[in-house]
Amino acid sequence: MSKVYISDVGMTKFGKRKESLQTLMYEAYTNMMISDKSDFDAIFIGSMNPDEFVGDSNFATLIVDHFGLYQTPSVRIDNAPASGSAAFEQAYFSIASGQYKKVLVLAGEKMSGLPTSIATKILSKLIDPYERSTGATMPALAALVTRRYMHNYGLSRDNLALAAVKNHRNGTLNPYAQFQKEITVDDVLKSKMIADPLHLYDCASIADGACAAILTSKETDIRVSGIGHATDYLSLQYRVSLTSFNATKLAAKRAYERAHKTPKDIDVVEVHDAFTILEFVNPEDLGFFKPGEGIIALVKGKTGLNGDLPINPSGGLKARGHPVGATGLAQICEIVWQLRGEAGKRQVSADIGLCHNIGGFVNNNIVTILESC
């Protein structure tokens, strides 16, 4: 296999945006600093559902047209909210195989143009058909997991809120974040109840935004060390555990093996905190902490910007915002900036970073490890 490197990344500010999805993707593309944006062998686009969110199909060709990249092979990849990292994964394999030398990865979603009830309904289609027929939503499934985790490990409601508090604090230092404002535990508990025990501030937002990256076989200062991908049962009813997810554990195992790394080698992490409980479950499943001990690391400051293992220095999905298809590539953008020392006020000390992106309700997950070279 050929080695695969990242030459540059770019993203838009996340939040409610007026522009079209293709315009946002072009903004992310032009925000990449390098001048040589020609000669792409292919374009890989991660976007979960432009068909329903913005009413466009055949989106891969639309992008070629919009960007003026006539004749370039282009494909859109839908892997639920892991579409961004799935597009990155396929781009990675296209270069690793030796077939392509330089490819463009784009990822984005525009969700805010629809009323919340309709966006919620679209997102609920990620759920098993019977489960969603009961009215279950993504926050409802997360609430079921949260309740059981609190029961098993004694996590308090106040401590659960600390995940949102920490990520909002990090978000104040990220100019791309949707929310650049600190919040308190009290703010979380006073926010609207969505699915008991989860309040609004426990949930990632509906947002618009896009990201871009260029992958190349030519050596740069950032290497893609390994990618792991795994699935779990669609239905929550079939899961063997409600507080730990095999799609993360197996994706992580595969990524660590391919990158020749262990959890101890990782300096900085971006995890898929679509709900506060996942700020604890994900790092435990990635092998950083024992089950139930994620909160201890957070309270001790271990996962803060000055800790041994900073988690979500970008603010995570919670503060950066969660335009579903964009999120996986936004995590990769953040880790590249952290490894390059380009993360501004939220800079941590890191040579090796890990991204963890979830598709569906924790059932189609991708772990990507990047390192400085």
Place this chain on the structure above:
Amino acid sequence: MQVSSCKCGKKVPFKREICPYCGKTMTFVEIGNNAEILTYTTLFTVPEGFDAPINLVLVELENGANLLCVCKNEKDLGIGKKGKVTYKDNKYYFLGNK
């Protein structure tokens, strides 16, 4: 109530041809409708077409399968609470024991 059962030992709700755990053929079997709540939520923000609030409970049936049910009575909610499951209008409902 009826669930699908596999030689691998797993049971899942509804009729399924293929076992999600091992890929082998499943058979339809009758089991009792006693159930215990594993976890629950009350959902206040519901998808278009539903009325809030909705109580959802994930229960373990007496013979092993887990099932997501609607629970009409808030007083029946609680991890470990026991009750019975009934099927109506394509949905399962949980009713707590008195």
